[in-house]
Amino acid sequence: MKPSVFALALTGTTALAAIPASAEDISWIYCGDRLDPVHEKYIAEWEAANEGWTVSPEVVGWAQCQDKATTLAAAGTPPAMAYVGSRTLKEFALSDLIVEVPMTEEEQASYYPNIPETVTFDGTQWGVPIAFSTKALYWNKGLFREAGLDPDTPPKTWEEEIEFAKIITEKTGTPGFGLVAKTFDNTMHQFLHWVYTNNGQVIDADGNITLDSPEVLAALEGYKAMVPWSEEGPTAYEQNEVRAIFLDGGVAMIHNGSGAAVRLLETDMEWGIAPLPLGPSAQGPGTLLITDSLAIFDGSGVEDKAIEFAKYITSPDIQFEYESTSDAGLTPLRPSAGVDQLVEDTPWWGPLIAGIEYGGPEPLFTDYKGFQNVMIAMVQSVVTGQAEPQAALTKAADELEDYK
Structure with a gap:
């Protein structure tokens, strides 16, 4: 058990202790600025089919959402369920704040490859994925053309990506690549895209730190090799700031998610999107798989029913309806005929899905x-x-031993 993280969350927050919910109510800490209409509709349907039960979402802004769930749980007044970053599930579990939410083989197989691993440790699952994002390569075709490169042929390997960035920088005076290195969480995320496009990993299923490997070393060397051909002072920029520079024509290539495509559609830029370039040890297209999940908190008294509801609200048909109508630009969690149609209708989704495998x-x-x-x-x-x-x-790698 590691209580220190959650003890900090309680400092000065005793006023947040909640009145316990009734035994037939599932309280839900819901992140965002509003309850999504899809979730609102299916909450009503579930309540109609489960007489005597209610689901009570409390909408909390993104900046405070997870902290509130943590504080209530650590204070002994947990919500039944909360929307959390899957990255925190191990901390919650080892602090005895959440319960297991094991998936059947059929449930695991319904997801794209590797999605269940985002919520798994010690051989079981500790949350139900509800939101998902991936990254792809975006490039400015005008800058490619100006540099003498084929505007319709993006780099497919790190070696080509670095060479193209060099050529563009030298020929046009515009940095070839938007490098992320600010003291911000997505600096780590951006680097992990390089790790996962070279068959690397940070920690294995047994909890062994595997960071210091030839595959990860190559990724770090690739990151360094891109510095001369990137915007000046990468440590000043996080992912969304680099995206803004790209949208203004200030860099030729970036790694970004669906948000870049949505914004590019509102510009006059001639642009392209492709799977992330691959390192020398890659087995195929890769990306960092980031999920948010529904965690079921221990001590609410309705754990089993909350698990039932969490699996219902994220079931394939409901989840795809949520993904396809949400303004958050969510990557689909599962393959389906609906996803096939999405890619046919909106081809830029293809590269964002390709890296999942x-x-x-x-x-x-x-x-x-x-x-x-x-x-x-x-x-x-x-x-x-x-x-x-x-x-x-x-x-x-040595320092990570203290945190595994």
């Missing part, structure tokens, strides 16, 4: 923020030239 999850650690900070410091030390990749990698 060999993608990898956000690694689960007992102290996720500690893990995140180690990874960011490692990347920044290499990007700024303060450390060579191998030394930075070895140091980070």
Whole structure:
């Protein structure tokens, strides 16, 4: 058990203790600025089919949502269910705040490959995925053309990506690539895209730190090799800031999610999207698989019914309806005829789905923020030239032992 993270959440927050819900009510800490109409509709249908039971979503802004669920649980007044980043499930579980939500083989097989792993440790699942994002390569065809590159042929490997970035920088004066290295969570995410496009990993299923490997070293060396051909001062920029530079024509290539495509449709830029370029050890297209999940909290008194509802509200048909109508640009969690039609109607979704097959999850650690900070410091030390990749990698791997 690791109570320190949750003890911090309680500091000065005793006023948040909630009145216990009735035994037939499923309280739900719901992240966002409103209850999604799809969820509202199916909550009503579930209540109609489960006489005497109610579901009570409490909409909480993204910045406070997870902290509120954590605080209530640590105070002994847990919600029945909460929307959380899957990255935190191990911390919650080892602090005895949530219960297992095991999936059957059939349930696991319904998802795209590797999705169940985003909520799995110690051989079982601790949440139900409800939101999903992936990344792809975006490029500015005008800058490719200006640099003498074929605007319809994106780089397929790291080697080509770095070479194209160099050519564009030298020929046009515009940085070839948008590199992310700010002290911000998505610096770690962006680096993991390189790890998972080279068959690397951070921690294995048995909890062994596997960061210091040839595959991850190659990823860190690739990140370093891109620095001269990127925007000036990458440590000043996080993912969305780099995306904004790209949308203004200030860099030629970025790694980004569906949000970039949605915004590009509102511009005059001639652009393309493709799977992330691959490293020398890649088995196939990859990406970091980020999910958010419904966690079921221990001590609410309605755990079994909450699990039943969580699986219902994320069941294939309901989940796809939510994904396809949400303004959040969610990558589908499961393959289906609906997804096939989505890709046919909106081809830019294809590259964002292609990377799932060999993608990898956000690694689960007992102290996720500690893990995140180690990874960011490692990347920044290499990007700024303060450390060579191998030394930075070895140091980070040693430090991660304290957080696994």
